[in-house]
Amino acid sequence: MVHTSLDVVDEKISAMGKALVDQRELYLGLLYPTEDYKVYGYVTNSKVKFVMVVDSSNTALRDNEIRSMFRKLHNSYTDVMCNPFYNPGDHIQSRAFDSMVTSMMIQVC
Amino acid sequence: MEAAAGGGCGSGPPLLLSEGEQQCYSELFARCAGAAGGGPGSGPPEAARAVPGAVTAAAGPVADLFRASQLPAETLHQITELCGAKRVGYFGPTQFYIALKLIAAAQSGLPVRIESLKCELPLPRFMMSKTDADIRFGNPAELHGAKVQIPYLITEKNTFKRMDDEDKQQETQSPTMSPLASPPSSPPHYQRVPLSHGYSKLRSSTEQMHPAPYEARQPLVQPEGPSSGAPGAKPPRHQASLIRSFSVEREPHDNNSNYPDEPWRITEEQREYYVNQFRSLQPDPSSFISGSVAKNFFTKSKLSIPELSYIWELSDADCDGALTLPEFCAAFHLIVARKNGYPLPEGLPPTLQPEYLQAAFPKPKRECTLFDSYSESMPANQQPRDLNRMEKLSIKDMADFPVPAQDVTSDDKQALKSTADEALPKDMSEDPATSKDSNSLKARPRSRSYSSTSIEEAMKRGEDPPTPPPRPQKTHSRASSLDLNKVFQPSVPATKSGLLPPPPALPPRPCPSQSEQASEAEIHPQLNRAPSQAADSSPTKKDIPYSQPPSKPIRRKLRPENPAPESQEPSSTVGGAASAVTGKPHTAVQKQSSKQKKAIQTAIRKNKEANAVLARLNSELQQQLKEVHQERIALENQLEQLRPVTVL
Numbered sequence: 039m040v041h042t043s044l045d046v047v048d049e050k051i052s053a054m055g056k057a058l059v060d061q062r063e064l065y066l067g068l069l070y071p072t073e074d075y076k077v078y079g080y081v082t083n084s085k086v087k088f089v090m091v092v093d094s095s096n097t098a099l100r101d102n103e104i105r106s107m108f109r110k111l112h113n114s115y116t117d118v119m120c121n122p123f124y125n126p127g128d129h130i131q132s133r134a135f136d137s138m139v140t141s142m143m144i145q146v147c
Numbered sequence: 148m149e150a151a152a153g154g155g156c157g158s159g160p161p162l163l164l165s166e167g168e169q170q171c172y173s174e175l176f177a178r179c180a181g182a183a184g185g186g187p188g189s190g191p192p193e194a195a196r197a198v199p200g201a202v203t204a205a206a207g208p209v210a211d212l213f214r215a216s217q218l219p220a221e222t223l224h225q226i227t228e229l230c231g232a233k234r235v236g237y238f239g240p241t242q243f244y245i246a247l248k249l250i251a252a253a254q255s256g257l258p259v260r261i262e263s264l265k266c267e268l269p270l271p272r273f274m275m276s277k278t279d280a281d282i283r284f285g286n287p288a289e290l291h292g293a294k295v296q297i298p299y300l301i302t303e304k305n306t307f308k309r310m311d312d313e314d315k316q317q318e319t320q321s322p323t324m325s326p327l328a329s330p331p332s333s334p335p336h337y338q339r340v341p342l343s344h345g346y347s348k349l350r351s352s353t354e355q356m357h358p359a360p361y362e363a364r365q366p367l368v369q370p371e372g373p374s375s376g377a378p379g380a381k382p383p384r385h386q387a388s389l390i391r392s393f394s395v396e397r398e399p400h401d402n403n404s405n406y407p408d409e410p411w412r413i414t415e416e417q418r419e420y421y422v423n424q425f426r427s428l429q430p431d432p433s434s435f436i437s438g439s440v441a442k443n444f445f446t447k448s449k450l451s452i453p454e455l456s457y458i459w460e461l462s463d464a465d466c467d468g469a470l471t472l473p474e475f476c477a478a479f480h481l482i483v484a485r486k487n488g489y490p491l492p493e494g495l496p497p498t499l500q501p502e503y504l505q506a507a508f509p510k511p512k513r514e515c516t517l518f519d520s521y522s523e524s525m526p527a528n529q530q531p532r533d534l535n536r537m538e539k540l541s542i543k544d545m546a547d548f549p550v551p552a553q554d555v556t557s558d559d560k561q562a563l564k565s566t567a568d569e570a571l572p573k574d575m576s577e578d579p580a581t582s583k584d585s586n587s588l589k590a591r592p593r594s595r596s597y598s599s600t601s602i603e604e605a606m607k608r609g610e611d612p613p614t615p616p617p618r619p620q621k622t623h624s625r626a627s628s629l630d631l632n633k634v635f636q637p638s639v640p641a642t643k644s645g646l647l648p649p650p651p652a653l654p655p656r657p658c659p660s661q662s663e664q665a666s667e668a669e670i671h672p673q674l675n676r677a678p679s680q681a682a683d684s685s686p687t688k689k690d691i692p693y694s695q696p697p698s699k700p701i702r703r704k705l706r707p708e709n710p711a712p713e714s715q716e717p718s719s720t721v722g723g724a725a726s727a728v729t730g731k732p733h734t735a736v737q738k739q740s741s742k743q744k745k746a747i748q749t750a751i752r753k754n755k756e757a758n759a760v761l762a763r764l765n766s767e768l769q770q771q772l773k774e775v776h777q778e779r780i781a782l783e784n785q786l787e788q789l790r791p792v793t794v795l
Contacts, residue, residue: 120468122438123445123456131453132460133493 080108086115092146107142114138168251172244179208179243209243216250226250411496413480413504421476435469441478448482454491458482461495473504 080088088111090104118124118132130136213223230245413421428444429436436444445455462478463470470478477499485491497503 117466118460120438120463120466121456121459122442122468123452123459131456133457134460 078104078108080111082112082115088112088115103146107146110138110142168248172247173240175212175247176240176243179212209246213246213250216254218250218253222253223250226253411480411484411492412498413476417480417483418476421479422472424479425472425475433472435467435471436475438468438470441470441475445478445482448486450482450485454485455482457491458485461491462499464495464501471501473501476504477501 076092078090078092080090082088088108090107090111092104114132114135115130118130118135119126121132124130124132213226216223218226226246226249229249230242424444425436428440441459442455445458446452448455450458458478458481462474462481464474477495480499481491
């Protein structure tokens with residue numbers, strides 16, 4: 039499921055060649071008949087992709103909320119990157135990051 | 148009621164047991180007696196009375212139980228004697244109950260006496276290992292109490308974010324335990340089991356919470372180790388290190404942090420060590436260590452990468468990928484603590500916050516570096532001492548006008564000293580000569596400092612070396628008894644409020660005219676130097692404005708006193724001296740008493756006066772310079788006029 043969404047994200051990125059700086063994209067629509075969920079994609083300037091999967095049973099989150107969530111994600115991610123001990127590509131083990139993500143999720147739910 | 152029963156307790160007073168005690172004791176007796184066969188004396192004492200001597204608690208289990216009470220052997224012997232078991236030869240219910248009561252008394256700190264039996268005591272506490280056999284000895288009440296204690300302790304643990312302080316924990320634990328001590332007799336053990344689950348979450352040291360016997364702890368360690376497998380290798384290692392640390396009575400912990408109560412507090416020597424390490428990585432203590440440099444350095448500590456990553460996350464407060472000095476100290480301290488077995492905190496402890504560290508150790512370090520880098524300025528910065536030194540040096544240095552900045556400073560000292568002590572006219576003759584040289588010398592170090600450092604640093608440092616020399620010489624001509632160092636040093640902090648460069652120099656006043664008479668003689672020898680110096684001084688003057696902010700207030704005051712300060716040189720010199728002093732006053736002000744502050748203030752005043760004098764002198768010299776120029780032009784004209792004649 040996530041891999042499919044990643045493919046879609048790549049597709050979208052390659053599609054818009056001019057606007058390299060695309061802050062976010064809302065990708066609604068990958069609704070599987072059985073799995074009722076929505077996938078949101080977000081690409082940073084360094085081509086790092088954030089994929090957020092939301093259960094649709096939850097009253098649909100507003101666009102702004104999604105964006106703010108992505109923004110927070112992005113900020114936390116940059117903080118994690120600042121750590122010289124963190125190698126890009128590793129599993130993120132930052133507690134601050136985890137706590138931020140958890141709080142965000144709790145907020146939504 | 149027990150006194151009659153059991154016989155042999157001839158001198159035993161009536162043993163009054165409360166309900167709880169009765170229940171507890173009878174249970175214990177029953178357990179002890181269970182193996183001994185015969186009807187257990189679990190029933191009320193009546194049964195015991197009914198069958199005196201028939202019900203005895205087996206010596207073995209009883210001995211185990213008594214040992215589990217953790218009383219010293221002599222106490223136990225005493226108790227056994229007192230309760231009469233020895234006399235009787237067995238542990239009847241009476242003896243047993245008396246013994247239990249005495250154990251309770253001993254555990255409460257009361258002397259083991261028969262009289263203690265009369266007191267209302269909590270139930271005796273028996274520390275037992277978590278084996279099935281021992282659980283027998285536990286009371287149902289105890290178990291219940293233990294469970295009650297568990298959530299309490301867990302919450303206690305939760306509140307202990309800083310689990311490193313064993314003392315603290317022990318202290319808090321004992322109050323926790325004592326109120327609940329009456330029901331549970333083996334709280335630590337039962338609690339440890341659930342606590343071990345909490346361990347994996349809190350990463351705290353369960354063991355630290357209980358100063359229980361080692362043997363009790365160790366069996367728990369193993370069950371806890373596997374149970375808290377979530378954190379991986381850390382807990383067992385941590386536990387092992389904790390046990391080790393316990394066995395060594397916390398010495399290693401204390402060794403590392405000299406504050407047993409605050410392992411997160413950085414001591415002075417630690418701080419110095421960290422700062423030295425910082426400097427080895429990055430010579431400028433006020434700037435950062437980049438992430439990669441820090442990474443290489445911290446990797447040498449052989450901590451695991453995730454741990455280092457976590458430490459970085461804690462210490463890099465602004466998440467900029469670089470460590471300032473306080474951040475570096477915090478990170479280093481965390482690493483040191485971790486290597487010594489302290490678990491890493493959930494959040495950065497308050498004593499390691501950058502603001503705290505900066506407040507605690509801000510400028511001394513800075514000043515140390517300042518002093519290190521400009522050692523020549525140091526003497527000038529030190530107030531009373533400098534004066535004396537100046538006095539000594541003035542004689543020596545008067546004749547030297549070599550280039551090195553040190554001479555400049557010594558010249559400064561001379562000037563200061565001489566201004567302080569000698570008469571003006573005498574100094575006047577020396578001043579212009581020395582001042583010129585000092586100006587040039589001063590200019591050089593000043594420009595040097597500016598090129599090498601930022602403006603702020605130049606203000607602090609650059610002014611230190613250059614200013615002292617010229618200033619003293621100039622004041623030297625004017626001030627009658629000025630402690631230039633004092634004057635300038637305090638003035639620096641006052642002025643160092645980032646004021647704008649001083650206003651343009653005031654027009655030369657008659658003062659120069661006064662000095663002209665005396666200085667004319669020197670003008671000629673200085674003629675040669677004047678043009679070069681003018682050239683030197685002009686660029687330096689431009690540089691000097693930066694250093695002038697500190698001296699601006701001084702100059703302002705100078706103006707009412709003396710409308711001299713026209714060129715920036717005097718102000719720069721003042722600023723230089725001021726900045727030279729800046730370094731020192733910081734430490735001084737910070738660390739010294741108000742008495743010194745007063746001294747500093749008087750020094751400020753004197754410095755200001757000296758500034759005024761210097762400014763005046765400067766203006767005079769400027770005037771002389773102009774005149775010299777004019778003369779030169781006149782001479783050149785004459786030469787030209789004469790030339791055609793010769794040619795022709």
